[in-house]
Amino acid sequence: MSDTKLWSYYDGCSEGGREGWSQVQLGSDLDGAVTGAPGMHFSFQQIQHLWSQFVEYQLNYYPPYCELEKIVNLTTDACDALDGRIDGVVSRTDLCKLHFNLNSTIGESYSCSKTAEIIDFMPYIPAQNGTVTKEGVAVAQEILNGAHDNLGRRIYMSYQPTAQFQDAVTSYNETTGEYGAYFVEQSAQWVEIGLNLLTNISALSSFEGVTRDTFRDWIATGFQRHYDSLETTWPDLSVWHDAGRKIMYPNLSYNQSIAELDDWYRLFLIPGGAHCGANSLQPIAPWPETTFSTLIDWVENGIEPKTLNGNIQSTGKQQQICGWPLRPLFTNNGTDAECVHDQKSIGTWKYDLDAFKMPTF
Numbered sequence: 001m002s003d004t005k006l007w008s009y010y011d012g013c014s015e016g017g018r019e020g021w022s023q024v025q026l027g028s029d030l031d032g033a034v035t036g037a038p039g040m041h042f043s044f045q046q047i048q049h050l051w052s053q054f055v056e057y058q059l060n061y062y063p064p065y066c067e068l069e070k071i072v073n074l075t076t077d078a079c080d081a082l083d084g085r086i087d088g089v090v091s092r093t094d095l096c097k098l099h100f101n102l103n104s105t106i107g108e109s110y111s112c113s114k115t116a117e118i119i120d121f122m123p124y125i126p127a128q129n130g131t132v133t134k135e136g137v138a139v140a141q142e143i144l145n146g147a148h149d150n151l152g153r154r155i156y157m158s159y160q161p162t163a164q165f166q167d168a169v170t171s172y173n174e175t176t177g178e179y180g181a182y183f184v185e186q187s188a189q190w191v192e193i194g195l196n197l198l199t200n201i202s203a204l205s206s207f208e209g210v211t212r213d214t215f216r217d218w219i220a221t222g223f224q225r226h227y228d229s230l231e232t233t234w235p236d237l238s239v240w241h242d243a244g245r246k247i248m249y250p251n252l253s254y255n256q257s258i259a260e261l262d263d264w265y266r267l268f269l270i271p272g273g274a275h276c277g278a279n280s281l282q283p284i285a286p287w288p289e290t291t292f293s294t295l296i297d298w299v300e301n302g303i304e305p306k307t308l309n310g311n312i313q314s315t316g317k318q319q320q321i322c323g324w325p326l327r328p329l330f331t332n333n334g335t336d337a338e339c340v341h342d343q344k345s346i347g348t349w350k351y352d353l354d355a356f357k358m359p360t361f
């Protein structure tokens with residue numbers, strides 16, 4: 001009888017990423033896990049999906065989606081070179097956040113054919129033409145600023161600049177020719193069923209009576225009620241890690257704790273990627289397609305994944321993706337790729353969710 005070890009792995013993305021984290025946090029017997037774009041922080045994520053619509057409600061402006069897409073494309077154009085290489089890929093959204101002013105997009109013209117060619121999940125919207133308005137930019141800016149409560153304290157972070165404003169999709173009234181609210185269905189149901197405990201299938205359909213504080217309170221309620229199931233932010237991974245240490249390393253500095261984590265945990269942010277797939281708006285961006293074999297090599301053969309291999313689908317070329325906290329930077333007219341440490345950029349990824357008194361790791 002041989003005593004060959006049977007290895008056990010997990011690989012999933014989005015809700016599958018959250019479920020992978022759930023297994024890790026519960027101390028499963030997995031030897032390794034790939035958890036992409038995990039939908040953990042569940043109570044935050046669901047309410048975040050409603051925030052863009054609430055911004056439009058508060059500012060009383062419902063932009064045609066084409067206007068928001070134009071803002072995204074102009075942002076991509078303006079921030080492309082900040083990473084050192086003009087290739088239509090914004091590899092440094094952190095620098096974009098630090099240096100780009102959305103107001104520069106006001107007055108630029110946009111034109112789109114009907115909805116299906118913009119985004120597949122949207123309701124029918126006819127062809128759209130116009131110019132980017134200051135109202136549209138105000139909506140985009142408020143979304144990117146992230147949710148804050150009535151006193152201006154932060155509730156949650158937002159998407160990186162150049163991300164599509166999918167949560168801000170508006171509906172089109174064929175009778176009046178006007179644009180209006182379009183609720184993200186899963187989140188609208190979450191409020192009524194997950195938080196308000198209505199037993200029939202219902203969904204939020206109006207923001208009447210809702211304030212910024214309501215968003216904070218929705219999150220707090222969801223956090224308390226679903227912490228041991230959907231929230232998936234249990235921070236003590238010591239059972240899984242089997243070394244009696246906490247993931248947060250509370251006695252170490254941020255960069256020291258990252259160095260400790262490097263032994264058994266890596267984070268890779270994919271430049272120009274979309275949610276669990278390549279991004280049609282940035283087609284020359286790398287997408288990791290061999291992550292699972294990289295994990296196996298790390299676990300079984302001790303090959304440390306300092307970078308993650310990315311494949312550029314449109315060209316078939318390879319590009320190495322930097323491991324956090326290092327950030328990509330191209331030099332020598334875009335021909336040489338580096339992974340650099342940039343404390344100011346790292347700072348743009350850290351938030352204090354001071355609207356809450358509970359710990360919000």
Ligand SMILES: [Ca+2]
Pocket residue numbers: 079080081082083084085086087088089090091
């Ligand atoms: Ca670029």
